[in-house]
Amino acid sequence: MDTQGTTNRDDAEAWAHPVERLVATGTGASTDTVTGRRVAGPLQGFGQLWQKTFSVRLDGIDIPPEDLVAHWRDHFPTYWPPGARFYAPLLGIQPGEVALLELAPVPGSPVKMSTGVVVIYADREAFTFMTPEGHALSAWITFSAFRDGGVTVAQAQALERTADPFVELAYMMGANRSNDRFWEQTLANLAVSVGIREPTVQTTKVCVDRRRQWRYVRNVRFSPLVTMATGVVTAPGRWVRRPR
Amino acid sequence: MSTSVEVVPLTGMAILRIHGDVTGDSEGALMGAYAQLDPGVRAVLLDFAGLEYMNSGGIGLLVTLLVRAQRAGRRLHAIGLSEHYREILTLTRLDEAIEVHDNETAALAAATA
Numbered sequence: 001m002d003t004q005g006t007t008n009r010d011d012a013e014a015w016a017h018p019v020e021r022l023v024a025t026g027t028g029a030s031t032d033t034v035t036g037r038r039v040a041g042p043l044q045g046f047g048q049l050w051q052k053t054f055s056v057r058l059d060g061i062d063i064p065p066e067d068l069v070a071h072w073r074d075h076f077p078t079y080w081p082p083g084a085r086f087y088a089p090l091l092g093i094q095p096g097e098v099a100l101l102e103l104a105p106v107p108g109s110p111v112k113m114s115t116g117v118v119v120i121y122a123d124r125e126a127f128t129f130m131t132p133e134g135h136a137l138s139a140w141i142t143f144s145a146f147r148d149g150g151v152t153v154a155q156a157q158a159l160e161r162t163a164d165p166f167v168e169l170a171y172m173m174g175a176n177r178s179n180d181r182f183w184e185q186t187l188a189n190l191a192v193s194v195g196i197r198e199p200t201v202q203t204t205k206v207c208v209d210r211r212r213q214w215r216y217v218r219n220v221r222f223s224p225l226v227t228m229a230t231g232v233v234t235a236p237g238r239w240v241r242r243p244r
Numbered sequence: 245m246s247t248s249v250e251v252v253p254l255t256g257m258a259i260l261r262i263h264g265d266v267t268g269d270s271e272g273a274l275m276g277a278y279a280q281l282d283p284g285v286r287a288v289l290l291d292f293a294g295l296e297y298m299n300s301g302g303i304g305l306l307v308t309l310l311v312r313a314q315r316a317g318r319r320l321h322a323i324g325l326s327e328h329y330r331e332i333l334t335l336t337r338l339d340e341a342i343e344v345h346d347n348e349t350a351a352l353a354a355a356t357a
């Protein structure tokens with residue numbers, strides 16, 4: 001690997017400032033489950049700690065890493081797989097902005113999980129999201145580009161724990177692999193957008209910590225699976241009471 | 245600028261003095277220094293006074309280091325952080341797991357308590 005360099009010497013503008021409670025700045029989502037919540041990173045999650053790295057080489061495409069990152073930031077929502085929506089902040093992917101998301105728990109599901117991400121870091125070479133309480137994962141994920149042997153490589157690297165025991169159980173039953181496929185498809189879509197016809201996404205997964213953090217078992221009070229199940233169960237009542 | 249880490253062994257603890265950048269490329273320097281610690285070390289002081297630049301890849305490395313330390317039953321302490329880098333530890337909630345101190349004397353007192 002050549003470098004994941006550090007040409008931007010001043011990191012002060014790249015980092016968000018800490019806030020006690022988040023305020024969503026993403027627009028267009030039907031539900032905001034983020035405002036009022038706190039960020040929750042890999043240290044505050046429940047499940048096993050995974051480091052996942054997804055990368056795609058852009059062989060034959062002449063695009064500098066910084067241009068690719070700018071392109072990725074500008075069009076980020078368009079590379080997500082079908083069934084997932086990223087409601088970008090008005091100011092775009094900038095430090096401190098809070099985007100909203102709607103995700104299908106399983107492909108094709110009519111029920112969506114509403115959540116969000118906070119942009120905690122963004123510079124010319126990379127940008128990083130961190131999850132809020134109520135997200136299925138307690139994580140951050142960094143999107144970056146670098147040169148390797150004269151070829152530009154796009155990479156997404158996540159450091160993640162499931163947020164609560166219910167999500168951990170779902171992860172063990174296949175959601176972990178579904179999450180991998182989500183980012184593999186995203187990287188492939190990005191590669192196609194810059195001219196790669198048949199992208200090959202490489203995935204590396206390392207379980208950094210096999211222990212579960214039982215002191216965070218109370219994260220179930222924010223569990224998106226509980227919220228979603230409650231929403232489904234109470235849907236008929238809301239339908240009856242809707243304004244006519 | 246690359247990363248260099250000086251290891252200062254003390255009784256039952258150690259100081260890792262970090263100089264230069266902490267990025268995703270710093271893994272060798274940081275983990276290599278950590279690997280030098282005596283098995284009897286129970287507290288590790290990370291001295292960031294020489295830190296010049298840290299991106300999100302560097303913060304990821306600190307989490308990995310923290311997990312390794314916790315598995316070994318070690319506590320991590322931080323000293324020499326500028327106001328900017330203190331904010332980053334607050335932003336990422338790393339300050340809930342890494343004890344931040346104003347100076348080395350205070351950190352050593354906390355580590356031996």
